[in-house]
Amino acid sequence: MAKKVFLGLDNGGTTIKGALYDAQGNEIYLATQKIGMFSNVPGHTSRDSEQLWQANIKVIQDIVQNSGVQPEDIVGVGVTGHGNGLYLTKKDGSPAYNGIISTDSRGTRYAEKWIEDGTFDRVLPKTHQQVWHGQPTAILKWFLENKPEVLTETDYIFMCKDYVKYRLTGNPYGELTDMTATGLMDVENNTYDLNLLKEYGLESLINKLPENKKATDISGYITKEVAELTGLKEGTPVAGGMHDIHAMTLATGAVQDKVMSVIAGTWSINQIVQNTPVVSKEIFMCTSFPPNKYLVTEASPTSASNLEWFLQEVLKDVQLPDGQSIYDYSNQCVRETTPSEEDVIFLPFLYGSEQKACFLGMKAWNTRAQLIRSVYEGIVFRHKHHIDYLIQFGGVDIEKIRLAGGVVNSKEWLQMFADILQKPIEVVKVQELGCLGAALCAGVAAGVYEDIDDAVEQSMHLNKMDTYLPNKENQEIYNKKYQNYREYENILRPTWHQ
Incomplete structure (x- = not known):
């Protein structure tokens, strides 16, 4: 069995995953466990x-x-998990x-x-991100x-x-990719800032x-x-690890200039690694990315x-x-329809906090297949919305896109991404990007x-990728549809506020 194997753990919202990888990024073994969530109070989502x-x-x-791998061959452990939220912990680990x-x-x-009273404007130069409920x-x-007693x-x-x-x-460390996404830190200096915390009333x-x-x-x-509980070798090093969106970006290899990482899952995540930070009220988030770079992100819960x-x-x-x-x-429904067949527009806001999902432009002659196509298209249009913002307000330059998430199982959808975004789409053939990104951190540590x-360089190979090139013939058709999508969204926005 191969030596120098790394273990990556990915703690998502509903599933815990762990996978072993060799130094070339090949997956050796994958294990998963489901975990439930509580929603006993409206608006509250938590877990044990x-x-x-x-x-x-x-x-x-x-x-x-x-796995067939000996514990002594696991030379490092890396951990990733969902960003934001909160895990309040006592000194004994409970x-x-x-x-x-x-x-x-x-x-x-x-x-x-904080948005209304100007707090957001004052903290933005340090936090480089929007303020939001999560x-x-x-x-x-x-x-x-x-519940102040909980914090006590x-x-x-x-x-x-x-x-x-x-x-x-047993070591109580945070990690910079995660903590610079919390609004609690001065991102460029990678430090907590007492004056920043005072703006929120959290200085205590x-x-x-x-x-x-x-x-x-x-x-x-x-x-x-832990060694006795799990079978791992005592003293195996554990890396700092990464926020999950950083880990997935790392696993796609999209860490060089002009290569964007797009993740289409529960969230529409669109991001690019830059040498300089982006500070804009229009951009969702700019966070630390190792060793001395920044991950600029536009995202919303509007994807697959x-x-x-x-x-x-x-x-x-x-x-x-x-x-x-x-x-x-x-x-099959998407395959049997065409972009120009009908102008039904789907707004993908089923999980948005304010916007509402809907179909627009339907007529009696519309078919089920056309509605399904409009769902596919509407999701890609929302990704395009975010990517256009990154280009306009973040000043980023994009030549190609590395795509991950549930959409990679649909060739029809991947081609649609290429046609709507008019960029080459590269699909990395890695099953668990979060686990791999965490494992690569362990390999460096x-x-x-x-x-x-x-x-x-060692884990990313072109033979692990499929590439989808944009069809120029569909560009004008999709541009018109996208304009309809944006106009519908703008028209409906006042009703959502009501």
Whole structure:
């Protein structure tokens, strides 16, 4: 069995994944565990942090017992997880409260107030990101005003992956890609700022914010207790790890100039690594990216999950031929229709906090296949909206796009991305991008790779990619449809505010 193997753990919203990789980025073994969420109060989404930790243990146990890899051959562990939200933790590692997911909206009124009263304008030059309800800033403010006793019992304010790292190592470190996405830090200086915290009224919590490591630093080592629980070797180094969107960008190899990383899953995530930061009220987020770069991101919860809902709810009773999945059927519908066939527009806002999803321009002669095509197109149009913002307000230059997420299983959808965006689309053939990105951090921390660029070079090969080139014949058709999409959105925006 191959030596110098890395373990990457990815703590998503509903699934915990772990995978082993060799130095060339080849996946050796994958294990998963499902974990539930609580939504007992409207707008609150959380989960049992102890259950999260136990799921990580089970994933590691599965890998050690069933991968065929010896524990001593696992030379490093990297961890990633969803960004934002909040994991309040006591010194002994036990949760001070349930872990809070970034979809939680209990802090909405604080984010809205900070926009209205000018706080956002004052903090932006340091935070380089918008204020919104899923950030620790808004959630912590809610706790201060509604459950201050929880914060009294809290020793550490962690992000998801950093809570897991604490349980693995006993060292209470945060990490810069995650913490610079929280609104709590001066992004260019990679430091907490007391005056910044005062703007939110959170200055009393500064001593509960953890010291930060870089993504490829060693944050600690697998403890004896964890080694006995999981089968990992005691003393195995654990890397700082990454915020999941950074880890996925790293895994796609989109870390060089003019190459954009696009992730189409629950969220429409569109981002590019830059040498200089972007500070704009129109851009969602600009965060630290190792070693001394920035990840500029435009995002919203408007991507492939819209199609998932449509297939599960609207088409759940469709009778399919034996052996054909609902996904095969939807791809067939797109294949059998054309961009110019009909002007039905779908707005992909099923999961937006304010906007509402809808079909526009329907007539009695429209077919089911045309509606399905409009869902595919509407999701890509929203990605284009974000990418256009990055070009206009972020000043970024894009030559090609590396695409990941659920859409990579649909050739029809991938070609649609190329035609609407009019950029070459490269698809990296990696199943679990988050796990791979975390594992590459572990490889650098363990000294197998010299740095991030070396990790990308050794693990990324062109034979792992498929490329889709834009069809110029569809450009004008899609441009007109996109203009209709934008006009519909602008017309409806006042009704959403009401």
